[in-house]
Amino acid sequence: MKIFRKIRVKNALGLHARPATVIVKMLQTTKSVVSFTYRKETVNARSIMSVLMLAATKNSLIAITVEGDDAQQTMDKLVELFDKQFGE
Amino acid sequence: MGLQEIRIQGSPVSEGIAIGIPFFLDVKERKIPIFPITIGEVDEEIARYRRALFSSREDLQRIQQDLASVGSSEAVMIIDAHLLMLEDPLMTTDMEEKIREMMQNTEAVFHSVLAEYAKRFSENRDQYFRQRLLDVMDLAKRILGHLSPIPSHLPFSELPMHSIVFAKELVPSDTASAHGSRVSAFVTQGGGGNSHAALIARAKGIPFVASVDIFQLQQNRPNYVIVDGKTGEVIFNPVPETLEKYRHRKTCLKTSQQLLQKEVHYDAETMDGCQVQVFANVGHLSDLDNLEQLGAEGVGLLRTEYLFFQNRALFSSEQEQYNAYLEMIKKVAPLPIVIRVFDIGGDKQLDLSELTLKEANPVLGCRGIRFLLRHKEIFKTQLRAILRAAAHGNVRILLPLISDVGELTEARKLITEVEEGLHAQGLQFFPHLPIGCMIEVPSAVLICDALAQHCDFLSIGTNDLVQYTLGIDRNNPVMSDCCYPAHPSVIRMIKMVVTEAKRYGLHVTICGEIASNPLFIALLLGLGVDEFSCSPRYIPLVKRAIRQTSLLSAYELASRALSLHSSAEISQLLIEAYNKNATAIDETMA
Numbered sequence: 032m033k034i035f036r037k038i039r040v041k042n043a044l045g046l047h048a049r050p051a052t053v054i055v056k057m058l059q060t061t062k063s064v065v066s067f068t069y070r071k072e073t074v075n076a077r078s079i080m081s082v083l084m085l086a087a088t089k090n091s092l093i094a095i096t097v098e099g100d101d102a103q104q105t106m107d108k109l110v111e112l113f114d115k116q117f118g119e
Numbered sequence: 120m121g122l123q124e125i126r127i128q129g130s131p132v133s134e135g136i137a138i139g140i141p142f143f144l145d146v147k148e149r150k151i152p153i154f155p156i157t158i159g160e161v162d163e164e165i166a167r168y169r170r171a172l173f174s175s176r177e178d179l180q181r182i183q184q185d186l187a188s189v190g191s192s193e194a195v196m197i198i199d200a201h202l203l204m205l206e207d208p209l210m211t212t213d214m215e216e217k218i219r220e221m222m223q224n225t226e227a228v229f230h231s232v233l234a235e236y237a238k239r240f241s242e243n244r245d246q247y248f249r250q251r252l253l254d255v256m257d258l259a260k261r262i263l264g265h266l267s268p269i270p271s272h273l274p275f276s277e278l279p280m281h282s283i284v285f286a287k288e289l290v291p292s293d294t295a296s297a298h299g300s301r302v303s304a305f306v307t308q309g310g311g312g313n314s315h316a317a318l319i320a321r322a323k324g325i326p327f328v329a330s331v332d333i334f335q336l337q338q339n340r341p342n343y344v345i346v347d348g349k350t351g352e353v354i355f356n357p358v359p360e361t362l363e364k365y366r367h368r369k370t371c372l373k374t375s376q377q378l379l380q381k382e383v384h385y386d387a388e389t390m391d392g393c394q395v396q397v398f399a400n401v402g403h404l405s406d407l408d409n410l411e412q413l414g415a416e417g418v419g420l421l422r423t424e425y426l427f428f429q430n431r432a433l434f435s436s437e438q439e440q441y442n443a444y445l446e447m448i449k450k451v452a453p454l455p456i457v458i459r460v461f462d463i464g465g466d467k468q469l470d471l472s473e474l475t476l477k478e479a480n481p482v483l484g485c486r487g488i489r490f491l492l493r494h495k496e497i498f499k500t501q502l503r504a505i506l507r508a509a510a511h512g513n514v515r516i517l518l519p520l521i522s523d524v525g526e527l528t529e530a531r532k533l534i535t536e537v538e539e540g541l542h543a544q545g546l547q548f549f550p551h552l553p554i555g556c557m558i559e560v561p562s563a564v565l566i567c568d569a570l571a572q573h574c575d576f577l578s579i580g581t582n583d584l585v586q587y588t589l590g591i592d593r594n595n596p597v598m599s600d601c602c603y604p605a606h607p608s609v610i611r612m613i614k615m616v617v618t619e620a621k622r623y624g625l626h627v628t629i630c631g632e633i634a635s636n637p638l639f640i641a642l643l644l645g646l647g648v649d650e651f652s653c654s655p656r657y658i659p660l661v662k663r664a665i666r667q668t669s670l671l672s673a674y675e676l677a678s679r680a681l682s683l684h685s686s687a688e689i690s691q692l693l694i695e696a697y698n699k700n701a702t703a704i705d706e707t708m709a
Contacts, residue, residue: 048254051200079207
């Protein structure tokens with residue numbers, strides 16, 4: 032299964048080290064292939080360095096693609112993290 | 120007007136005079152070596168990179184625990200990010216692919232990959248994200264740090280000729296990787312004269328001076344340095360007169376070496392006709408090149424762990440090991456070669472993080488035979504390779520750090536198993552090789568009568584024996600003066616071992632540094648030692664010292680030494696005896 036959606040970065044500093052850490056750690060509990068697209072650049076969301084290199088600041092719109100058996104659960108968890116501003 | 124001449128007194132570690140240009144290691148940013156690798160080396164290179172990642176992970180986890188215990192959660196989080204970077208596909212699978220693709224050493228590949236990330240990070244408009252580059256760089260430095268202790272990747276091979284290397288500390292792999300024509304001398308801030316790094320420097324004949332304040336020196340930015348490994352003097356920016364004086368000394372030293380060369384083929388026979396055997400301690404194939412020229416009667420100690428050091432393949436396959444041993448055995452044959460199985464651990468820390476736990480006290484930990492009996496697959500692979508290669512020469516096997524008969528019998532059992540396996544496979548090998556024990560801990564000395572009944576020969580490793588007997592860390596610069604083999608306890612132990620070995624008809628070889636020190640030769644002969652094994656370059660010197668000794672006077676010297684109470688008294692006695700003998704010989708020559 033492959034799902035796709037766009038989500039906005041709400042926290043003040045954008046996708047900086049802490050959110051990136053939280054995302055990558057959460058993804059370690061999942062199996063799907065996850066990629067983030069921002070400013071025409073698509074990266075592997077499991078790569079903390081790649082996520083940081085996106086340099087997505089506050090209010091950026093990130094396109095998330097999730098593909099795999101647990102795609103729906105993975106997407107749900109990601110959306111929750113973005114919504115809760117990564118616990119900040 | 121030139122710079123001012125500065126003289127600093129350090130402690131002498133390895134003899135010789137070097138004149139060269141300084142190169143500061145560690146203190147300054149290390150230069151990244153770049154060289155191509157072959158297809159065959161790719162897997163090793165990747166494995167080495169993985170080990171560096173693994174060690175970096177261990178570092179970070181330890182740091183994180185420390186931070187957590189002081190409640191610094193923000194810092195814990197930063198370390199979390201670093202830990203995730205270590206697992207990042209960019210750092211793992213991508214790096215590995217790049218190594219395959221670029222066919223260069225890991226450092227070079229890593230550096231180019233980092234340069235790319237640095238560029239991408241710095242292109243960010245947002246200052247906050249630009250700063251994340253610092254995290255990546257910090258981590259990169261850590262990984263590179265774990266890559267660099269491995270010999271061939273130190274910049275030694277890239278140094279200008281006649282460099283004098285200044286470092287805070289040197290590990291054995293550092294000195295092991297030094298190339299004679301490039302590295303003229305070592306100067307360190309710490310480190311005692313008995314460390315394995317020092318031992319290797321001496322074996323290679325590279326001058327080495329320790330306990331020198333390097334930081335202060337670096338400030339002075341010296342342009343020329345003289346190192347006198349005999350006196351421990353380090354002279355910066357020497358004035359022309361000093362330079363001339365040392366150039367002259369260097370030439371004299373060379374001349375006297377050449378004189379010694381002329382008599383190497385005379386037998387090692389005492390003045391009263393007792394034949395003594397002098398063997399070589401070796402660690403590399405190249406050590407065998409001039410063995411015959413030096414007059415060695417075989418190899419008394421092949422340190423196999425160094426054989427694979429430089430190939431970055433410590434746990435090489437059976438076939439690789441077989442090839443390496445075979446080449447050496449054939450080169451030495453028909454003379455005997457004593458192969459000591461891997462002596463891992465202690466201050467010879469290799470990159471074994473996957474196999475060994477971090478030990479608080481590695482010298483008292485899992486090293487030598489203890490390591491091998493706990494990693495039987497490594498041990499068996501080595502034994503198979505040795506046994507097979509032994510079919511082509513005169514081979515004996517030596518077991519390091521034996522402290523109990525049980526270890527010896529277990530090792531013998533494994534050897535029998537390996538023999539049976541080889542036999543079942545129909546492979547050619549040499550059965551029932553002589554098996555010997557290293558005597559290097561006091562417990563082995565005290566039970567040497569028991570050990571003698573279960574093995575075929577004994578070999579006394581005095582360096583470790585001194586360290587374990589006196590309870591002094593031989594790498595501790597503060598105590599390095601006290602870690603001296605002329606201690607009554609050490610002399611008595613050697614006597615004990617020789618006596619027991621003779622009772623059971625076994626040969627005893629002395630293979631520590633003491634065997635290459637002319638001061639000790641007469642004493643050792645007097646204690647009953649009739650086999651010496653030392654660094655190849657000392658063989659002519661040792662043979663000369665033997666020829667200048669009479670067994671009768673040696674016995675007297677030994678019995679006087681055994682009656683003395685302190686190391687100071689024994690040292691004094693040895694120096695007096697040596698000088699007296701030297702004068703007597705000069706007179707007869709004149």
